[in-house]
Amino acid sequence: EVQLVESGGTLVQPGGTLRISCAASGFSFTTYEMNWVRQAPGKGLEWVSYISQGGATTSYADSVKGRFTISRDNAKNSLYLQMNSLRAEDTAVYSCARSSSSWPNWYFDLWGRGTLVTVSS
Amino acid sequence: SSELTQDPAVSVALGQTVRITCQGDSLTTYYSSWYQQRPGQAPILVIYGKNNRPSGIPDRFSGSSSGNTASLTITGAQAEDEADYYCNCRDSSRDHVVFGGGTKLTVL
Numbered sequence: 001e002v003q004l005v006e007s008g009g010t011l012v013q014p015g016g017t018l019r020i021s022c023a024a025s026g027f028s029f030t031t032y033e034m035n036w037v038r039q040a041p042g043k044g045l046e047w048v049s050y051i052s053q054g055g056a057t058t059s060y061a062d063s064v065k066g067r068f069t070i071s072r073d074n075a076k077n078s079l080y081l082q083m084n085s086l087r088a089e090d091t092a093v094y095s096c097a098r099s100s101s102s103w104p105n106w107y108f109d110l111w112g113r114g115t116l117v118t119v120s121s
Numbered sequence: 122s123s124e125l126t127q128d129p130a131v132s133v134a135l136g137q138t139v140r141i142t143c144q145g146d147s148l149t150t151y152y153s154s155w156y157q158q159r160p161g162q163a164p165i166l167v168i169y170g171k172n173n174r175p176s177g178i179p180d181r182f183s184g185s186s187s188g189n190t191a192s193l194t195i196t197g198a199q200a201e202d203e204a205d206y207y208c209n210c211r212d213s214s215r216d217h218v219v220f221g222g223g224t225k226l227t228v229l
Contacts, residue, residue, distance in 0.1 A: 035218065045156070045164065045207050047218040059216045095163060099218075106211040106218070107154035107169035114163065 002026035002110065004096050009115030016086050020115055022079040022096030027110075029077040030054075033099045035108065036070060036081050038092035048094070049081065064090075086119045093117075125153075125208050125221035132227040133198045141193045141224045143208030151210040153191035155184060158223075159204045167206075168193055195226075203228045 008020035022034075036048040049070040050059045058070050069082040079096050093114035100109055125145035133139035143153055152171060156164040166175050168184035181196045191210075195202055208221040 037220075044205075044223040045158075045209075045220045047209075047220060050218065061217065101211065104151050105154075105170045106151050106209075107166055108156070108164070108209070109166050109169070109175065111163040111165070 004098065004110060004112035006094065006096055006112045006115035009094065009117045011118045011120060012086055013121050014086060014088060014119055016119070017082070017084045018086065018117060019080055019082045020094055020117065022112055024077045024079065024096075024098075027098075030074045033101065034070075034072060034079045035097045035099050036079075036094055037097050037108070037111075038090075038094045039114070040089075040092040043092075046092075050099070051079070083117070086117075088119050091117060091119050124212065124219045125210070127206075127208060127221035127224045129222065130225045130227070132229055133195070134229050135200065136197055138194065138196045139198055139226065141195075141206050141208075141226065143191045143193075143221045144189055145210070145219070145221075146189055147210050147212040147214075147219055148186060148189050148191050150213050152186060153184070153208045153210045155182075155191075155193045156207045156209065157202075157204045158207065164207065198226075198228050200228050202226060 006022045012018050035050045051070045067085045071080045095114035096112045097108040098110040155168040157167050158164040167182050172184045183194045185192045205223045207223045
């Protein structure tokens, strides 16, 4: 089955660190660009970060740049998000999403169900 | 603040046609994609590119674009279409990806 399954979300204190993971299965992980997208409780979708197929190219939303790091391990079909200096406003469900881009098209064609990260003292 | 603008809420009578719009400068460079999200569920891609539907998406969903505005049209809305809808595209000027704020669709 083609799917993405996130894990690692938990309660963490402000200023703390956390690494969340996404396990991919059912497709050729190495051939796809990947992303993290988050959704705060009751709010809309917010793109967080992108990584290219081989991992050489990354990009980040302004709200997390310098604090979060995206990475992938193609041998393990896994995507990661290292989150440092966490703030209350980072509280959200974090989902990994597979993307396809061929100008002028850009879209997320596969989503995981997400993992909840709560930042609170 | 979101760089793609959507109306927060739209309603449609059962079986009627509804259009959900999305505005933003990024849409002059990339096509918008559209996602349906029901409560407690992951988003689902419903339209991408000029007007493409992934496998399994009913043909009552269609997309269009003109200038800096993209539209998602549901022709003959069904009760199960009641959901939040988000537009999305790439902002190539900043190498970012942007979402609209979302439109809550109510089917009356």
